[in-house]
Amino acid sequence: MILNVTDLIKKKTNEMSFDLELDISKLQRDDFVVELADKLKIKGTAILDGEDILLKGTIKTKIKSFCSRCLAPVDYPLTIDFEEKYSKKQGEDIYMITEDRINLEDMIIDNIILSYPAKILCSDDCKGLCPVCGKNLNEGQCECLKDVIDPRLEALKQFFKGD
Ligand SMILES: [Zn+2]
Ligand SMILES: [Zn+2]
Incomplete structure (x- = not known):
């Protein structure tokens, strides 16, 4: 889940768009595990912001979950809009740029955790x-x-x- 931002770092361009499709079955970090029922698509724009990079876009996937009422398996579609800052300098709410690359994984996991629905139903009238x-x-x-x-x-x- 690496985005190459060499052209931005070298200031060859101020803006670049990206459109990635990740064929992964799960995302995992420490105790958090989410299984995916579909490809994870992430697209958007990386914008040069001084020495930093602003990443804006949308994450789309389906997560494997269970109905909160009847426990039936549910593939729940998620669409998450994000806007995050990447920098070579550490800071609060800032993701790291390593060399000329951005690792998207932490940001994707953070955004899925934030927008994870409290209640998932197989149907509204379950x-x-x-x-x-x-x-x-x-x-x-x-x-x-x-x-x-x-x-x-x-x-x-x-x-x-x-x-
Ligand atoms: Zn149900
Ligand atoms: Zn009964």
């Missing part, structure tokens, strides 16, 4: 799992719900009768 028997309710109703609700309804009927 019915989830039965809390009693664990059956996937998208595949059909189980018997538990009746058993839980019926006695309560019965008690309610008795209550209204007595009123």
